[in-house]
Amino acid sequence: MHAGEAGSLAVKLALTTGEPAGIGPELTLMLAAQGALPPGTVAVGDPEMLAVRARALGLAVRIETISPGEALPSLNAGVLPVWPVPLRTESVPGHLETANAAYVLETLDVAIAACLQGHADAMVTAPLHKGVIVEGGFPGFTGHTEYLRDACKVDEVVMMLATEQALHAQVPGWTGESALRVALVTTHLPLRKVADAITAPRLERIARLLHADLKRQFGIAAPRIAVCGLNPHAGEGGHLGHEEQAIITPVLDALRAEGLLIEGPLPADTLFTPRHLRDVDAVLAMYHDQGLAVLKYAGFGRAANLTLGLPLVRTSVDHGTALDLAGRGSADPGSLQVALALAAELSRRKHSGQVHPAG
Numbered sequence: 631m632h633a634g635e636a637g638s639l640a641v642k643l644a645l646t647t648g649e650p651a652g653i654g655p656e657l658t659l660m661l662a663a664q665g666a667l668p669p670g671t672v673a674v675g676d677p678e679m680l681a682v683r684a685r686a687l688g689l690a691v692r693i694e695t696i697s698p699g700e701a702l703p704s705l706n707a708g709v710l711p712v713w714p715v716p717l718r719t720e721s722v723p724g725h726l727e728t729a730n731a732a733y734v735l736e737t738l739d740v741a742i743a744a745c746l747q748g749h750a751d752a753m754v755t756a757p758l759h760k761g762v763i764v765e766g767g768f769p770g771f772t773g774h775t776e777y778l779r780d781a782c783k784v785d786e787v788v789m790m791l792a793t794e795q796a797l798h799a800q801v802p803g804w805t806g807e808s809a810l811r812v813a814l815v816t817t818h819l820p821l822r823k824v825a826d827a828i829t830a831p832r833l834e835r836i837a838r839l840l841h842a843d844l845k846r847q848f849g850i851a852a853p854r855i856a857v858c859g860l861n862p863h864a865g866e867g868g869h870l871g872h873e874e875q876a877i878i879t880p881v882l883d884a885l886r887a888e889g890l891l892i893e894g895p896l897p898a899d900t901l902f903t904p905r906h907l908r909d910v911d912a913v914l915a916m917y918h919d920q921g922l923a924v925l926k927y928a929g930f931g932r933a934a935n936l937t938l939g940l941p942l943v944r945t946s947v948d949h950g951t952a953l954d955l956a957g958r959g960s961a962d963p964g965s966l967q968v969a970l971a972l973a974a975e976l977s978r979r980k981h982s983g984q985v986h987p988a989g
């Protein structure tokens with residue numbers, strides 16, 4: 631069944647508008663003004679801030695404040711339903727305020743609660759600024775992904791980004807070099823700590839979650855996963871690092887013995903070439919920039935981020951707060967559109983029984 635066949639099912643998407651000094655609010659407003667938000671989208675943020683930004687950018691958007699559980703107004707280009715969360719202090723595009731860290735986290739809490747309580751089918755997150763959240767009094771904060779893991783009380787989640795061509799359920803295999811799904815073993819931590827974080831139990835959990843969610847959410851019957859080594863040349867037989875021989879290979883051997891289609895560890899530089907990518911459904915990279923630099927080269931602006939392993943659907947953009955562009959109305963809303971479309975599609979698949987229960 632093609633995803634489009636389930637397209638008539640109505641879904642509700644909670645779109646958190648992100649760091650108020652960044653581009654999240656204006657991307658939301660740009661899509662609202664164009665009538666390009668999927669039906670059932672409700673923004674989460676400060677209604678007054680959104681109205682002021684719309685006026686400043688000359689965007690004809692009427693903000694309609696409603697509460698979770700209340701019916702959405704009928705779909706209308708130029709109307710943006712908003713679940714209100716008050717800013718803690720005034721926000722100016724391009725200027726971070728630590729006082730608004732609590733505001734940004736509250737928008738996430740509202741969306742998470744709405745998903746868990748059935749008031750929303752999925753959440754889509756505009757970018758937040760990780761540094762200002764830490765400086766605003768939340769020292770352990772490293773990103774949405776880890777925040778959602780803790781808020782949803784699950785032990786492990788997987789960050790996976792995918793280019794638009796690889797996002798949709800009806801495209802389970804590779805359709806070209808730019809169709810790329812990249813998942814990460816480690817996410818937001820200093821490079822110095824990466825090697826120590828790659829343990830056998832973590833690698834096994836992440837690989838199993840990735841495999842399970844490629845089946846469960848993307849409908850790929852027998853996912854093929856290619857795993858990067860950590861070191862140059864995948865350790866060069868132990869002469870350029872021992873993690874491949876000591877940790878990665880034994881875990882992958884055990885998973886292969888169970889029948890999982892997992893290749894690797896392969897040297898990351900050659901894994902990311904068309905010949906190798908053609909035959910896999912996802913690449914598992916060892917750390918953030920090993921995987922995401924390639925993904926962004928292939929599809930920046932038309933890719934989305936998906937958190938696997940959660941009891942809710944969460945997608946996000948492939949970019950950050952772009953403080954340099956905030957307030958100008960020149961940022962590209964492409965990735966936000968892709969993230970919204972993916973959230974809607976995964977929600978419809980879940981409703982129509984095409985997504986199997988987790989576990």
Ligand SMILES: NC(=O)C1=CN([C@@H]2O[C@H](COP(=O)(O)OP(=O)(O)OC[C@H]3O[C@@H](n4cnc5c(N)ncnc54)[C@H](O)[C@@H]3O)[C@@H](O)[C@H]2O)C=CC1
Pocket residue numbers: 653755756757758759760761774946947948949950951952953954955960961962963964
């Ligand atoms: N999902 C999220 O919440 C994410 C948040 N971030 C956060 O964003 C902040 C800034 O990160 P950076 O590394 O500077 O990345 P960034 O993505 O904000 O900016 C990198 C470059 O891309 C440009 N850019 C970004 N989005 C664009 C768009 N939609 N249209 C046109 N150009 C765009 C920017 O102008 C800049 O030149 C950091 O605090 C980071 O943690 C980064 C990635 C994801």
Ligand SMILES: NCC(=O)COP(=O)(O)O
Pocket residue numbers: 772773774775776922935946
């Ligand atoms: N570069 C991707 C990224 O940082 C995503 O972070 P988050 O979605 O966990 O906030």
